Amino acid sequence: MGVSTSCPEDGVCVVTVDFPPVNALPVRGWYDLADAVRSAGRDPGVRCVVLTAEGRGFNAGVDIKELQRDPGNAALIGANRGCSEAFAAVYECEVPVVAAVHGFCLGGGIGLVGNADAIVASDDAVFGLPELDRGALGAATHLARLVPQHLMRALYYTSRTATAAELQAHGSVWRVVEQGELAAASLELAREIAAKDGTLIRLAKAAINGIDPVDVRRSYRFEQGFTFEAGLSGVADRVRDTFGKEPSGAEKSGKEQQS
Structure with missing residues (x-):
């Protein structure tokens, strides 16, 4: 259980998250994930990182x-800071990051994949932000990188999810495969990226980040201010106290229950 790292082939590092039962990460888990991704990116022998998970789904958030x-x-402060560090670690990783997503990708999971360079998903993957059902806010910054603006707003306000096929239609998912093919498909893309010159691929990552129209770290931290306000006002506790008693639309489709 936890975050582990492996290097299955030359130039490729795989960071695997495993927090049963649904990969809802504790504060320490977010920091461990950030450290693992940053460490992999700093390794001069690594030219691509694959971010994946064990268990029922990719990530169920906090x-x-x-x-x-x-x-x-x-x-709450720890979760805010931990999520911010993990999301930034993916975005700022010195080499491209491929997210390999299966099952549910919710809340903090959207922050991770929204900051990844490419997404490969299994055909059972669903993506969404059930934050309003859980007394929180945040990661609209990252959902907006996956779907058009008005769809992002509708998904955010309703807590509904979008399928991998729907995201592929919007151009944010590179490839959709059967779940049993996910590991091979993500490694195939990572292998193609890792075949590039190591110095040049790092320059390319820095250049692409440099022309990004949105400062994702600053934008997300702005959102988190409202999460903290919800916590201080008591509304977050009021909503969280109902969590699990009446399944929302997202929970009915993904059956994701926090640990």
Whole structure:
């Protein structure tokens, strides 16, 4: 359980997340993920990183029960900062990051894949931000990188999910495959990227980030200010207290329950 790293072939590093039962990450998990991705990107022998997960789904966001166990705001502040660091680590990784997504990709999962360079998904993958159902806000910055603006707003306000096929139609998912083919398909893309010159691929990553029209780190931190405001006002606790009692549309489709 936790975050592990492997190098299955030359130039490719695989970072795997495994927090049963649904990969809802605790504060420490977000920091561990950030450290693993940054470390892989700093390795001069690595030219592409694959970010993947074990278990029922890619990522179910923040561990809400960890927030509920904290009588103060330490866990909320930790989750805010941890998510910010993990998302930034993917975006700022010195080499391209391929996200290999299966099952549900929710909340913080959108922050990860929205900052990745490419996404390969299994045909059972669903993507969404059920934040309003969980007493939180955030990651609209990253969802806006996956779907057009008005669809992003509708998905955000309703907490609905979009399928891998729908995201592929919008051009944000590179390839959709059967779940049993996901590992091979993501490695195939990573292998093609890793075949490039290591110095040049790093320059390319820096150049593309440099022309990005949105400062994703600053934009996301702006959103997090409203998450913290919701926490201080008590509305976040009021909404979180109903979590799991009445399944939302996203939970009905993905059956994602936090650990």
